[in-house]
Every structure is written in structure tokens, then in C-alpha cells.
Amino acid sequence: MSLEFGFSMNAFREYSTVGAIEAVADAGYDGIELLFDEPFLYPPEATGEEYDEVETALNRNDIAISNCNAFMLTAIEDFHHPSFVEPDEDYRRRRVDYTLDSIDAAAELGCDHISIEPGGPVPEEKSREWAMETFVEGLDELAEKAESKGVDVMVEPEPDLLIETSDEFLDLMDRVDSERITCNFDAGHLFCMGEDPAELVETLAPYTRHYHLEDIPEDRSHEHTQLGDGAMDIDGFLQAVEDSGYDGYVTVELYPYQETAAETAQGAMDYLRERGWA
Template sequence: MQFGFSTNAFREYDLAESIEAIADAGYDGVELLFDEPHLYPPDASEDDYDAVRRALEESDIAISNGNAFMLTAIEDFHHPSYVEPDPEYRRERIDYTLAALETAAELEIPYISIEPGGPIPEGKSREWAMDRFVDALEEVADRAEDVGVDLLVEPEPDLLIETSGEFLDLLERVDSGRVKCNFDAGHFYCVGEDPAELVDPLWEYTDHYHLEDIPADRTHEHTQLGDGAMDIDAFLGELEGRGYEGYVTVELYPYEETAIQTANEAMDYLEERGWT
């Protein structure tokens, strides 16, 4: 398997600096944040794409994923979502995702990770939110088919799709092979599931994995590898046992103030445990 590191921890650096630092730390891939201050798809130009290609070539590193989850360019990590009560505000998330698919295609990224619906709005039922999310997915999946890029729904605590079961239920309602899973090991651990045990049932739907550690109380707090309570070795062992050759991207966005040190220490952990 190959390891990447997400630039969402490097929001105090420009994208070229982030790519260079992640490559210098020894990673195989870099996850591009499709948001300000890095590469925001609705505003991306050919010059921006050329700059990304140049930075990747100079650092001899590949792209592990296009992160189209966070949306601070408009509001925050979770808003606007696919399940906003205001249809115009909801439209902003859909249009952003359509632009993200075009950006991924331009950079030859085979998939993007996306929000699992969003927080269920106050006063709305889960069923209402699911209907809105399915409608949105059906629209963006058509564009995904056209450009040849997969949509990886990333289950997350406290959002519409939290668990592996809820993700599999979603797939029953969406008629597109382009809709798959961004398997975030820490997120599943937070909601009481064992990431190692989920590798098998989600295997055929998973293009990409996120990795971080999580505290023993399962609080949704992305924690440096080895500083939490997850059995990271068991999880990575399941992937290795299946001959996984894709990317596992370390996602430690809370560590903005120490991004370079954090990336290096996460790689040190992986090396010491014999995973690289």
C-alpha cells in the first residue's frame, strides 16, 4: 500500500509549499484540499492546474485524493451541505461538487471524497434528509459518469451517514457505480465500529482510505498516530493481507500550527511499525 498526507493540515502554507513538505517527509502521495487557501474548484484556472502539476513533478509525488469535503470558501466544514433546507444554499454544495469533479478530471485524479449528506437540519426528519441527499447524488453522479471520476461518500459522526450500515443502505438507493466509499478508519471507530472488521464488507466499494488515531473515549478528534486508542496495526494489516496497492492518506487537519512536524512524526510512526 501507499501512504499520503492531506494538505488540510497545511492551511497556513500555500499549496506548493505543502506538496514539497509532504514529499520531503517521505509520503508517496498528497491529498489536495479542494478549498481555500489551496485549490478551490469553482475558481481554479489553467494556471492553477499547471502550478499543481509543476509542484508535483518537482517533488516527485503523486495525488492520493481530491478532498471535496471541507467548504470554508463559502462557510465551514459542513455547510452548505447536500441537505440544507434552503434549496438555493443546497445548490451551492451541489455546484461546488460538480466543479470538483471537473478539477479532478483535469488533474487525472480518479476520485474525490465528499460530505455524507451533512448535519440533519433542525425540524427535518432523517427521511427528508436522505431524500435530498439521494437527489443530489443522482445529479452529481451523472457528471461523475461523464468525466470518469468516482464520488467517495465519507461517513462521519453526527452527519447523515455515520456507519457502515447506513452507507450500504445509501448505495441501495443510488443507481450509479461511481458512488463509492471514502473509508475513514477513525470515523468508523468513533461510532463504535471496528475499522479492521469493516475492510471486508466495504472492500468492493472503497477506492481510498483515511487514517488518523482517535482517543479512547471515541471522541471525534483526529489525533496523531499512536497517541490514541485505535488498533492501527490491525487495520493496516487487513489492507496488507488483501494486497491493497492504493492510498491510505493520513488526515490530521487539527494540527495546523505544527503541520510539518506532524507529517514527519506520522511518517516516523509508520516506519517504526514497519508499514513503509
């Protein structure tokens, strides 16, 4: 087996930055997904001391950055707001500016990709086409910074947001003229939409720079579930990823488990080891 696994810091909001990095390293992961949001390093306000703290902790624990998560934005409102498709231009601007800062932060930390929300919830008073055009405008601005910094901006399809399915993602790619706008392939999200993640690995491989993994209940509700406790064919998905020749990280994302973050991270790693993946 050749895959490398990370675990997302977004389950560790009750921890310090250093504590989260130590816990993920102790559980045996190769990498950690940094969360660019409070209470951790928040790019619009981050200090040089905070960057040094992250780099020192990573080096001390011999763990790499699997991804930089610039999706969740509770420092301003919540996971999805402000979005790239807010009707209020000034509010929308806050999401764009935050993401520009996140590109800089990833470059500073030596990570070559960030993951972002797929536009956001389509406003009730706006059409889907308006939302697509508005999102593309935002991506075009991000692409200029991304190209100059050598950082990919990975759109992550998610249920109930503008880009939910693989077809919608591919339509978006037809509208964007930059190789730095790519895909954060979240297996659980696509499974929620009735798709087969394993079958989509090849389809989305030209755009995929990073994978998220979680299990999902049998009813395909959008509930991130501990590996092995849901209905996904995790082995089939990971086999497809390995067969594709992918050489990046698969990051386990189990943010609902904040009360048991360390135990949940360890449980997911135990599952991957028992199945022969790690």
C-alpha cells in the same frame, strides 16, 4: 509491505500550495491529498495557472495525488455548510455545484476520485428520511457527471452527519444506482461510532476506493489524533487493508495540527516506518 501512504493538505492551511506539496514530499510520503478549498485550488474559481502550479509542484517533488478532498468548504462557510441537505434549496445548490466543479477539477489533474461529506448535519426541522431522499437526489445528479468524467464520488461516513456508520452507508448504496458513487473509508470515523475498522475492511471493500487514517482517543471522541497517541489498533487495520489486496493510497488526515503541520506529517511517517508499514 505494499501499502502507499499520503498525507492530507488540510493540515497545511497556513502554507502555500507549493509549500504544502514540498513539505509532504520531504516527509517521505508517496502521495498528497489535495484540498479543494481556500487557500488552495478552489474549483469554482481556479485558473489554468493554478492547475499548472499544482502539476509542476507534484512533478518536481515526485509525489502523486492520493485523493482530492471536496469535503471541507470554508470558501463558502465551514466544513459542513452548505451541505447536500440544506433546507434552503438555493444554498444546497451551492454544495452540489461546487462538487460538480470538483469532479471536473479532479479529472483535469488526472485523479479518479474525490471525497465528499455524507450529506451533512440533518436539519432540526427536517426528518432523517427527507435528508436521505435529498442527499440521494444530489448524488444522482453528481453520478451523471462522475460517469462522464471517469471520477468516483466517495461518500465519507462521519460522526454527527447523515451517514455515520457502515450500515447507514450500505443503506445509502441500496438507494443509489451508480458504480461511481463509492466510499471514502475513514478508519477513525468508524472507530468513533463504536465499530472495528479492521473488521469492516472486507465488508466495505466493494465500495472503497480510498482510505483515511488518523488515531482517535480512548473515549472514541471525534478528535483526529497523531498516529500512536490514541487507542486505535492501527496495525490491525493496516494489516486488514493490505490483506484485502487494496492497491490505492492510505492518506493520513490530521487537520487539527495546523500549527505544526510539517512536524506532524513527519511524525506520522516516522510512526509508520517504525511499525514497518512504510
